[in-house]
Amino acid sequence: MKIKSKIxxxxxxxxxxxLLLVNGAIYFLFQKNILDNDLNRVKDHAESVTAAVxxxxxxxxxxxxxxxxAYLPPNGMIRIVTEDNTSVANSAKEYxxxxxxxxFQNQQFSTVRTLEGTPYAVVSYPLIWTDGNIVMLEVxxxxxxxxxxxxxxxxxxxxxxxxxxxxxxxxxxxxSHIILTPIQAMTKTMKQIQxxxxxxxxxxxxxxxxxxxxxxxxxxxxIDILEGNYQKQQQFVSDASHELKTPLTVIxxxxxxxxRWGMKKPELLEESVDAIYSESIRMxxxxxxxxxxxxxxxxxxLKKESVDLHSLCKQAAHNMEVxxxxxxxxxxxxxxxxxxxxxNKIKQLVYILLDNARKYSEAEIVVELDEMAGNCxxxxxxxxxxxxxxxxxxxxxxxxxxxxxxxxxSGGAGLGLSIAKxxxxxxxxxxxxxxxxxxxxxVKVMLPRKDSEAE
Numbered sequence: 001m002k003i004k005s006k007i008x009x010x011x012x013x014x015x016x017x018x019l020l021l022v023n024g025a026i027y028f029l030f031q032k033n034i035l036d037n038d039l040n041r042v043k044d045h046a047e048s049v050t051a052a053v054x055x056x057x058x059x060x061x062x063x064x065x066x067x068x069x070a071y072l073p074p075n076g077m078i079r080i081v082t083e084d085n086t087s088v089a090n091s092a093k094e095y096x097x098x099x100x101x102x103x104f105q106n107q108q109f110s111t112v113r114t115l116e117g118t119p120y121a122v123v124s125y126p127l128i129w130t131d132g133n134i135v136m137l138e139v140x141x142x143x144x145x146x147x148x149x150x151x152x153x154x155x156x157x158x159x160x161x162x163x164x165x166x167x168x169x170x171x172x173x174x175x176s177h178i179i180l181t182p183i184q185a186m187t188k189t190m191k192q193i194q195x196x197x198x199x200x201x202x203x204x205x206x207x208x209x210x211x212x213x214x215x216x217x218x219x220x221x222x223i224d225i226l227e228g229n230y231q232k233q234q235q236f237v238s239d240a241s242h243e244l245k246t247p248l249t250v251i252x253x254x255x256x257x258x259x260r261w262g263m264k265k266p267e268l269l270e271e272s273v274d275a276i277y278s279e280s281i282r283m284x285x286x287x288x289x290x291x292x293x294x295x296x297x298x299x300x301x302l303k304k305e306s307v308d309l310h311s312l313c314k315q316a317a318h319n320m321e322v323x324x325x326x327x328x329x330x331x332x333x334x335x336x337x338x339x340x341x342x343x344n345k346i347k348q349l350v351y352i353l354l355d356n357a358r359k360y361s362e363a364e365i366v367v368e369l370d371e372m373a374g375n376c377x378x379x380x381x382x383x384x385x386x387x388x389x390x391x392x393x394x395x396x397x398x399x400x401x402x403x404x405x406x407x408x409x410s411g412g413a414g415l416g417l418s419i420a421k422x423x424x425x426x427x428x429x430x431x432x433x434x435x436x437x438x439x440x441x442x443v444k445v446m447l448p449r450k451d452s453e454a455e
Contacts, residue, residue, distance in 0.1 A: 003176070003180060003183075004173075004176045004177075004180055007172065007175070007176040007179070007180075008169065008172050008173060008176060011168065011172040011175075012165070012168070012169060012172065015164070015165065015168050016161075016165070019161045019164065019165075023157040023158075023160075023161060026153075026157065027150075027153060027154060027157060030150070030153055031150050031153075034146050034149060034150065035112050035119060035121075035143065035146060038112075038121050038141070038143050038146050039110055039111075039112055039121045039123070041121075042073070042110075042121040042122075042123050042139055042141050043110050043123045045071070045073060045123075045139060045141075046110075046123040046124075046125055046137070046139040047125070048071065049068070049071045049078060049137060049139060050125040050127055050137050052067060052070075052071060053067065053080075053127060053137060054127060057127075057128070057129070057130055060130075062130075064080070064089040065089060065091060068080075068089060068090075068091035069091045072091050072092075072093060073139070073141045074093065074141075075093055075094070075141060075142040075144055076092070076093060076097070076139065076140060076141035076142065077090070077091065077092035077093070077094075077097040077098065077100070077138075077139075077140045077141075078090075078091050078092075078137070078138070078139050078140075079091070079092075079098075079102070079137075079138050079140075080129070080135050080136070080137050080138075081102050081104055081124075081135060081136045081138055082104070082129075082133065082135050082136075083104050083106075083133070083134070083135075084104075085102055085103065085104050087102075088129070088135065094142075097140060097142065100113075100115065100120070100140060102138060104136050105124050105126070105136055106126050106134055106136070107126060108124070108125055108126070109122075109123070109124045110122065110123040110124070112143070117147075118142060118143070118144065118147060119143045119146065119147055120140055120141065120142055120143065121140070121141045121143055122138065122139075122140050123138070123139045123140075124136045124137065124138040124139075125137050178212075179212065182202070182212045182215060182216050185202055185203075185216075186202060186215075186216070186219055189201070189202055189219075193223075199223050199226060199227040199230070200223070201219075201220040201223050201224075202216045202219055202220055204216050204217060204220070244283065247279035247280075247283050248279075248283075250275060250276075250279045251275075251276050251279050251280070254271075254272035254275045254276050255272070255276065257272055258272045302341070302342040302345065302426060302427070303342050303343075303344075304340050304341055304342055305340070305341075305342075305343060306338055306339075306340055307338065307339050307340070307341050307342075307343050307346055308337070308338055309337040309338065309339055309346070309369060309376055309378060309447070310330075310332045310337045310369055312343070312346060312347055312350060313330060313332075313350055313367050313369065313378060314330050316347065316350045316351055316354055317330055317354065317365075317367060320351075320354050320355070320358065324358055326358055326364075326365060327364040327365070328354065328364070328365045328366075328367060329364060329365070329366045329367065330367050330369075331366065331367065331368045331369070332368075332369040333368075333369065333370060337369045337370075337371060337376050337378070338376075338449065339376045339447045339448070339449050340448070340449065340450055341427050341447060342426075342427070345423045345426070345427070346423070346427075346447075348419070348423065349420050349423045349424065349445070350378075352416040352417070352419060352420045353380045353420060353443055353445070354367075354380060355416065356416055356417065356443075357380050357381075357382035357384070357441070357443075358382075360382060360384035360385055360441070361382035361383050361384030361385075361440065362384075363382070363383035363384075364383070365380065365381065365382050366380070366381040367379070367380050367381075368381070371449070374448065374449050374450065375429075375446050375447065375448050375449060376446070376447050376448075376449055377444065377445065377446050377447075378444075378445055378447075379442055379443060379444045379445070380442070380443050381440065381441070381442040382440050382441055382442075383439070383440040384440050384441060385437070385438065386435045386436050386437040386438055386439055386440055386441055387433065387435040387437070387441055388437055389435075389437075392433055392435060395417050395433055396417050396418055396420075396421040397418065424445060424447070427447055427448070428448055429445060429446050429447040429448065430444075430445070430446045431443065431444070431445045431446075432444050
């Protein structure tokens with residue numbers, strides 16, 4: 001069953017139940033009230049008849065038929081019944097009333113009986129008859145007017161219910177249409193995305209801010225995220241294929257030359273082995289970095305401890321100086337610069353940034369450390385070629401390189417800064433680039449001294 005049918009069925013059934021309960025309560029309360037009023041009226045009349053009969057008995061009168069006829073109500077009957085249910089006096093407007101069965105009561109009694117769908121008010125009072133025995137005076141009245149009134153009320157309630165159900169069904173259909181239109185549009189869009197492979201968003205009407213608008217807005221946000229992730233994936237695959245194509249081509253070329261002339265030309269053998277080894281190492285590093293980035297797309301697992309940022313930067317700078325013969329100046333302003341972080345990840349971060357500065361600058365590299373407002377800061381400044389202003393927002397993109405030719409010569413694949421950004425983000429820190437073409441680049445990193453998650 002479709003949701004629209006369920007909504008209509010549920011709303012209709014619920015309305016019918018409510019109408020039955022409300023109209024039933026109105027009907028039975030009105031019926032009880034009108035019948036109780038009739039019964040009280042007949043009781044008052046029966047008291048008057050009983051008083052008149054008692055006076056007649058005390059005055060030794062014998063014409064009780066005339067007396068009863070004088071008090072006979074419209075559509076009613078008055079009779080005097082003995083203990084054996086025999087009628088000793090009877091007066092009735094209609095003969096059928098005499099056929100109503102009776103039962104002797106030696107005490108006051110009143111009720112409403114329904115015979116063949118017609119209500120009757122029956123009231124009886126005990127009295128002492130002329131022979132000294134206890135008899136029952138019974139007054140019965142046919143409540144035809146009350147029955148017509150009750151039947152009219154029932155018809156009115158039924159008609160009112162029908163007239164309520166018709167617009168309720170109409171508005172229920174309109175409501176279900178309003179509710180289901182965004183869902184149907186969403187389903188149609190998803191099927192179209194599945195069929196064509198093109199990401200599409202819903203056309204939101206107005207700005208109602210209700211749940212349906214929020215659902216559509218959330219769907220559009222999800223589409224934006226999926227489309228962005230898909231584009232990133234496509235770009236990543238394209239870039240990775242492009243980056244791996246060159247070393248594979250180099251390896252294939254040298255392997256082909258080795259196969260043809262390697263044994264005849266020793267100098268070619270040595271050159272080919274060196275080239276194949278170099279490209280293999282670069283491919284290995286590239287795949288390791290890509291694997292690390294792929295794993296880092298999930299939650300990065302950190303083993304946090306107290307890390308002396310000054311000592312770590314000093315050791316990294318010394319290793320870079322020894323390995324590449326570069327001058328790296330450490331300016332710590334006499335601060336301890338201790339942070340609560342993952343030692344290996346921070347060490348990797350520092351090496352990535354120092355190596356990046358080394359590749360793009362031949363001049364001295366300056367590392368500065370500072371602390372402020374419970375956070376530690378360190379910056380790495382080089383005097384290299386700088387980064388174009390339009391490219392500053394791309395430096396953390398995977399495979400991005402300012403100078404592709406130079407970076408390839410130095411063995412970079414453009415993944416280091418992406419890894420650095422993920423390391424900083426995992427530590428709830430910040431990393432920013434300040435650069436000017438032809439003058440150099442400064443990368444600034446902020447790391448919290450305390451563990452915000454522990455707090």
